[in-house]
Every structure is written in structure tokens, then in C-alpha cells.
Amino acid sequence: MSIVIKRKPLNFLEKLYLPEIARGLSTTFKKIWEKPVTLEYPEQRPTIPEGYRGVPTLVKDPEGREKCVSCQLCEFVCPPKAIRITPGEIPEGSEYAHVEKGPQEFEIDMLRCIYCGMCQEVCPEEAIWLQNQFSLSGYSREELVNNKEKLYELGGTLPDEHFKWKKKKEAAEHGSGH
Amino acid sequence: MTDIFFYIFATAALAGALGVVFSRNTVNGAMCLIGTFLSMASLFVLLEAYFLAVIQVLVYAGAVMVLFLFIIMLLDVKESAAKKTSIYTWAASLIGFGILVTGVVAISASESIKNKAPTMPEASGTSLKAFGYELFTTYLLPMQVTGFLLLIAMIGVIVLSKKVNTE
Amino acid sequence: MDVNPVILKFVYAAIVVSVIMGLCSYAVLAERKISSWIQGRVGPNRTSLPLIGGIPIIGRFLTRLGIFQPIPDGLKFLFKEDVVPAHVNKFYFIMAPVIALVPALTTVVVVPFGRFVTEAGEVIPLVLANVNVGLLFLFAISSLGVYGVVLAGWSSNSKYPFLGGIRASAQMISYELAMGVSVLPILIWVNAPGREGTLNLFDIAQAQNGFWFAMWMPVSAIIFLVCLFAETNRLPFDMAESETELVSGFHTEYSSFKFGLFFVGEYAHMVVGSCVFTLLFLGGWNPMPFVTLEALGFGEGILGAVLSVGIFLGKMCGMMFFFMWIRWTLPRFRYDQVMKLGWKILLPLSIANLVVYTIFIFYLDTKL
Numbered sequence: 095m096s097i098v099i100k101r102k103p104l105n106f107l108e109k110l111y112l113p114e115i116a117r118g119l120s121t122t123f124k125k126i127w128e129k130p131v132t133l134e135y136p137e138q139r140p141t142i143p144e145g146y147r148g149v150p151t152l153v154k155d156p157e158g159r160e161k162c163v164s165c166q167l168c169e170f171v172c173p174p175k176a177i178r179i180t181p182g183e184i185p186e187g188s189e190y191a192h193v194e195k196g197p198q199e200f201e202i203d204m205l206r207c208i209y210c211g212m213c214q215e216v217c218p219e220e221a222i223w224l225q226n227q228f229s230l231s232g233y234s235r236e237e238l239v240n241n242k243e244k245l246y247e248l249g250g251t252l253p254d255e256h257f258k259w260k261k262k263k264e265a266a267e268h269g270s271g272h
Numbered sequence: 273m274t275d276i277f278f279y280i281f282a283t284a285a286l287a288g289a290l291g292v293v294f295s296r297n298t299v300n301g302a303m304c305l306i307g308t309f310l311s312m313a314s315l316f317v318l319l320e321a322y323f324l325a326v327i328q329v330l331v332y333a334g335a336v337m338v339l340f341l342f343i344i345m346l347l348d349v350k351e352s353a354a355k356k357t358s359i360y361t362w363a364a365s366l367i368g369f370g371i372l373v374t375g376v377v378a379i380s381a382s383e384s385i386k387n388k389a390p391t392m393p394e395a396s397g398t399s400l401k402a403f404g405y406e407l408f409t410t411y412l413l414p415m416q417v418t419g420f421l422l423l424i425a426m427i428g429v430i431v432l433s434k435k436v437n438t439e
Numbered sequence: 440m441d442v443n444p445v446i447l448k449f450v451y452a453a454i455v456v457s458v459i460m461g462l463c464s465y466a467v468l469a470e471r472k473i474s475s476w477i478q479g480r481v482g483p484n485r486t487s488l489p490l491i492g493g494i495p496i497i498g499r500f501l502t503r504l505g506i507f508q509p510i511p512d513g514l515k516f517l518f519k520e521d522v523v524p525a526h527v528n529k530f531y532f533i534m535a536p537v538i539a540l541v542p543a544l545t546t547v548v549v550v551p552f553g554r555f556v557t558e559a560g561e562v563i564p565l566v567l568a569n570v571n572v573g574l575l576f577l578f579a580i581s582s583l584g585v586y587g588v589v590l591a592g593w594s595s596n597s598k599y600p601f602l603g604g605i606r607a608s609a610q611m612i613s614y615e616l617a618m619g620v621s622v623l624p625i626l627i628w629v630n631a632p633g634r635e636g637t638l639n640l641f642d643i644a645q646a647q648n649g650f651w652f653a654m655w656m657p658v659s660a661i662i663f664l665v666c667l668f669a670e671t672n673r674l675p676f677d678m679a680e681s682e683t684e685l686v687s688g689f690h691t692e693y694s695s696f697k698f699g700l701f702f703v704g705e706y707a708h709m710v711v712g713s714c715v716f717t718l719l720f721l722g723g724w725n726p727m728p729f730v731t732l733e734a735l736g737f738g739e740g741i742l743g744a745v746l747s748v749g750i751f752l753g754k755m756c757g758m759m760f761f762f763m764w765i766r767w768t769l770p771r772f773r774y775d776q777v778m779k780l781g782w783k784i785l786l787p788l789s790i791a792n793l794v795v796y797t798i799f800i801f802y803l804d805t806k807l
């Protein structure tokens with residue numbers, strides 16, 4: 095249903111328009127003395143709210159282990175196909191050999207990424223996160239493809255309560271698994 | 273000095289006038305006309321009739337020609353749309369030219385101009401007050417006649433452009 | 440010290456034109472700054488000159504104020520690529536910006552900037568050409584400026600500029616009449632019987648040592664001001680440009696220096712318009728109503744002259760500020776509103792105003 099709101103008929107002073115202009119002028123004149131509401135960007139940065147979806151990054155757990163297990167779910171789900179993963183084995187001698195796989199190379203093409211957050215949503219390991227990075231620029235196409243190193247550098251370490259793989263290993267060793 | 277300027281501006285005025293007549297592009301024609309008006313205003317300045325000069329620029333170059341341009345642009349007259357010159361046009365222009373030549377020759381040959389030119393009184397256009405005074409006393413009749421002419425033209429335009437309900 | 444007077448005039452002209460150009464470039468800066476302040480922004484505050492910008496506090500203050508901004512602004516106009524679209528009428532396309540700028544700069548010659556009183560009490564106007572018909576000359580020449588806009592619109596040979604040009608011409612014609620009629624009461628008063636007949640801007644300004652004309656002819660002042668906005672194509676009357684509907688109106692196809700010329704022309708027009716309004720209605724260089732510089736004891740000599748120029752420029756800058764202030768306050772009129780305001784309101788009002796003041800001045804002159 096549409097609602098029609100009748101415009102109030104103008105009174106004489108409003109029709110004259112000049113008093114209204116004066117009112118407008120006084121408003122803008124007051125504004126001149128107010129503090130600017132803008133930020134001067136490179137020096138003053140905006141505060142990024144929690145849960146902001148910035149540039150997708152890879153994170154490590156508090157033990158410094160890369161969380162990604164190279165399951166390639168994110169590569170599969172990514173709508174613009176921005177992610178390219180080369181899966182690799184985790185060497186035998188490693189402490190985390192039981193994780194089986196880890197990414198050998200992990201590239202996100204930021205010229206394709208649409209910051210949808212699907213990768214973060216789908217990741218079973220919570221290894222890929224869209225964090226507070228919002229300003230990304232470069233001089234060439236190659237520069238804007240984030241490789242694994244860059245992704246970990248951007249991502250850093252996130253707290254983890256579960257240590258899922260550690261528990262699994264313990265369970266396998268002590269035989270008290272479920 | 274004045275002579276040199278006179279020849280410069282007179283030539284410019286004539287060239288502009290010829291441009292108006294001969295240019296195919298209407299906007300070109302209008303611009304030429306503006307040029308003519310401006311040169312004529314300059315001629316008035318040389319005659320020390322500043323008021324006339326300024327009015328010439330203000331009214332003709334500044335307002336009338338803006339209207340002209342406005343109309344030309346609105347109607348969008350095509351260059352090729354100009355009709356072929358008919359025999360009547362030729363005849364009319366010849367007659368007009370004949371009259372002009374006769375007039376110029378007659379005026380420049382007339383005795384009174386030759387004798388009186390140097391003793392002409394100071395142009396009353398220099399002082400505004402004198403100019404206005406003359407306009408409303410000595411030249412009242414011509415002034416009124418011109419006024420009436422303009423009024424007739426105005427009424428004519430209104431009559432022509434008003435849609436008459438024929439029912 | 441025998442300098443050829445013609446050469447001297449050339450020098451004066453060069454000085455005045457460069458001052459006007461400087462004023463224009465700083466008017467652009469002021470426009471940007473004022474708009475940003477009104478809109479709660481900061482405005483240009485980065486450009487700095489190596490040496491002056493390095494002075495501890497002042498340098499930083501000036502930089503924050505954007506004082507150096509006009510330099511890169513101007514350079515940008517000079518060095519950007521000058522695109523001449525293939526579909527334009529080259530001759531008029533190139534002529535148009537020149538035609539827009541020249542009248543605006545020419546009108547400056549009849550604008551007096553102050554006065555100089557000699558020891559003998561003689562008052563000399565500080566003006567390039569002290570012509571008797573100054574005011575009319577100013578109106579006449581500034582009305583030529585519209586050709587720049589119209590020709591730009593026409594020669595660009597594309598829709599939006601064309602519409603802009605047409606609107607500009609219609610608006611120009613509509614407001615010139617009301618503008619002319621609105622100043623007539625002043626001229627009648629200045630030229631009343633028994634006084635020296637004059638249309639000289641200097642004399643008009645000198646005549647305001649009592650009441651300023653804006654005070655006892657407020658209607659004239661308002662009409663003149665509105666028409667001034669229309670004639671300078673400033674918001675709320677920027678029909679020729681109206682960037683929200685016509686891309687950017689008559690200069691859509693222009694770039695680089697040609698665009699810059701239009702820009703400077705607009706601001707020069709504004710500067711001259713402010714000067715004229717100050718002279719006609721705001722008492723010229725009289726510091727206050729009923730207080731002349733002479734009364735304050737600054738009549739004679741260089742000091743008096745400098746003060747008069749200073750006061751005049753101050754008032755003019757105030758007017759410029761008012762122009763900008765209005766621009767960032769009011770929305771643009773619709774085209775039909777512009778026409779209606781011009782023909783149905785301002786013109787009749789100015790004629791009525793003229794009649795009333797004619798009777799009033801007649802009464803003052805005969806009965807008192």
C-alpha cells in the first residue's frame with residue numbers, strides 16, 4: 095500500500111525564500127567552525143571493527159604450526175577462483191608428520207578475490223582468515239598475487255583452544271581414543 | 273592616430289558585414305555580425321560618442337545577438353538548407369546596393385557636409401546629461417516614433433505567436 | 440622620470456591583471472577550503488614549498504591552510520593533455536575560452552580600487568580608465584562573456600554542452616534586464632538635478648559617505664545581487680554547468696588549459712562582480728556608514744590611499760566569501776524556476792522598485 099504524504103503548503107515567509115536562505119546560511123556558517131569529521135588517512139587510520147572482512151590470510155596456531163592441511167576446500171569453493179593450492183607432504187621427521195598434508199604453495203590472487211569470506215567459512219581447520227587488512231596496492235599483477243609466505247606474514251598467529259592435531263596424536267599414542 | 277584606428281575599425285566593420293552576407297554557416301554569420309557591432313562601437317568611440325558606443329555593445333552585441341544565437345542554435349539551421357538565391361533576391365540586392373551607392377555619393381558630395389563638418393558642435397554624446405536632454409527635447413519626435421515602431425513590432429510578435437482559438 | 444603615458448598604462452594594466460589573476464587562483468583555493476569546512480572536511484592541506492614550508496610553525500600552518508595549493512593547480516592545467524575531440528568545430532572550440540576570459544579581464548579597467556587625496560584636497564581615483572560611462576561599460580563588456588559559454592556549447596557539438604550553452608544564453612538575457620533596472624534608482628539619486636551627471640563608478644562610490652545604498656535601497660541591492668549570481672553563472676544559478684544533470688555543461692569537452700581559462704574567467708567575473716557590488720551598494724572604501732576615511736583622519740596621502748584600497752579589497756573579499764557561502768548552502772534552481780524568477784518576479788519587482796524610488800527621490804529633491 096502506498097502512503098501519500100501531503101506536502102505542507104508554504105507559508106508566506108517560506109514563499110519569499112529569502113528568510114529560508116538566511117536560515118540555510120546560518121546553518122552552514124555554524125558548520126564552518128565545527129571539527130572536521132574526516133580522517134587524514136595515511137596518518138590517521140580508521141579503527142577496524144571486529145569481524146572485519148579484509149584481505150584473506152593464512153594463520154598459524156600458537157605453536158607456530160601452519161594450520162592449513164591443504165584439503166583444497168577453499169580452492170574449490172572460492173567463487174572467482176582466486177585460490178591456487180599446490181598440496182605437499184609433510185616430511186617424515188616432522189613433529190606433525192601425522193597431519194599428512196600441508197600446502198607446498200598457496201596463492202591467492204588479490205586481483206580476483208572478491209572478499210566474500212567463503213574460504214574462511216568452509217575451512218575445516220580455521221586456517222584461512224579474512225582479517226583487518228584493507229589497503230592493498232601494487233605496481234604489477236604479479237605483486238598482487240599473495241604467495242604462502244606473504245599470506246602467513248599477513249595472517250600471523252591466532253589463538254587456538256583445541257589443538258586438534260595434538261590431541262589426535264596423543265590419543266593415537268596412548269590408545270585412549272574414542 | 274585616430275585616422276589609423278578609423279581605417280582599421282571601418283575595414284573590420286565592412287569585413288564583418290560582408291561575412292554576415294556571404295557566410296553559409298549561420299553561427300559564423302552571427303559572429304561576424306557581432307564583430308561588425310563591436311567595430312561600429314569602436315567607431316563611435318573614435319567620434320567620442322562613448323555613451324552610444326557602450327549602448328551599442330550592451331544592447332546589440334550583448335543582448336540582441338545572444339538572442340539571435342539562441343534562436344539559431346535552437347532551430348539548428350542546416351548549412352545546406354539555405355535555398356538557392358532566387359532572381360528576386362538578386363534584384364532586391366542590386367536595387368539596395370544602388371540606393372546605398374547613391375546615398376553615399378550624394379551625402380559625400382553635398383555642400384553642407386563639406387562646409388559644416390569642421391564646425392560641427394561638440395558631439396552631445398560625450399556628456400550623458402546633455403545627451404539625455406537633447407533626446408527628450410530637440411529629438412523628442414524621432415524618439416517617440418522609434419518607440420512606436422518598437423511597440424508595433426512587439427504587438428505584432430504577440431499577435432503572431434499567440435495561438436488563436438478559432439472556435 | 441618622463442615615461443610615455445601609454446607605456447605607463449600598459450604597466451598598470453599588467454599589474455592589475457596579474458593581481459586579478461592571483462586573486463582568481465586564491466579564490467579557487469578559498470572555494471575549496473570553504474566548501475570543505477562547510478562540509479566538515481579538511482580541504483587541501485598537503486602541498487608545500489621546499490623552503491617556506493620548512494619554517495617551523497608558520498610553514499606548517501601555511502601548508503595546512505593550503506596556501507601553496509594554487510601553484511600545482513595551475514601547473515596541472517598547463518601540463519595536462521589538451522584533448523580536442525574530433526567532432527568539434529575547431530575554430531570556435533579554441534576561441535570560446537578566450538572569449539570567456541577576455542571580457543572578464545577587460546571590465547577590470549573601469550573598476551576603481553581606491554582613492555588618493557593630494558595635499559591640495561584633490562581626490563584622484565585609483566583606476567585604470569576613469570571613463571564617464573563606467574557602469575554601462577562594465578555591463579556592456581561583461582555581457583559579452585556569455586558568448587564564450589554559448590560558443591563553447593555550440594562548437595563542442597555534443598548534447599550536454601549544447602544544452603548548457605542554450606541555458607546560459609537564455610539565463611543571461613533574462614537577468615540582464617532586471618539587473619540594469621535595479622541599479623537605476625542609484626543612478627537617479629547620483630544624477631539628481633543640481634548634481635554633476637555621471638555614470639562613473641568612482642563617483643557613485645564617493646556619493647555613499649552617508650547612508651550606503653544597500654541600506655536605503657535594500658530591494659535594489661537584493662535584486663542586483665541575485666542577478667549578479669545569475670550573470671556569473673554561480674550556484675544556485677549555474678544552469679550552464681549543472682554538473683548533476685549535464686555532466687559538466689558547456690565545458691564537458693574541454694580539458695587542460697582551455698578548461699583552466701573558463702575557470703579563471705568565471706572567477707574573474709566573480710571578482711569584478713564583487714567589486715561592482717561593493718562600489719554600488721556597500722559604500723566602496725568608506726569604512727562604515729556615516730564614517731569616511733577623512734573623518735577618521737586618514738584622508739590625505741599615501742596612507743589614506745592604501746587604507747582605502749585595503750578597505751575596498753576587504754569588502755570585496757567579504758563578497759567573494761558570500762558567493763562561496765551561498766554556493767555551498769543552496770541547491771540549484773530548476774531551469775523553469777530560473778526563468779520564472781527572472782521574468783515574473785525580479786523584473787516586475789525591479790520596475791516597481793524603480794517607480795517607488797523615482798517618486799521618493801523626486802520628493803526628497805523638491806520638498807526638502
Ligand code: SF4
Binds near residue numbers: 167179219221
Ligand atoms: S586453508 Fe583450510 S580449506 Fe583451504 S586448503 Fe587449507 S585447510 Fe583446506
Ligand code: SF4
Binds near residue numbers: 209213224
Ligand atoms: S574471500 Fe572469497 S574470493 Fe577471496 S579467496 Fe576467499 S573464497 Fe576466494
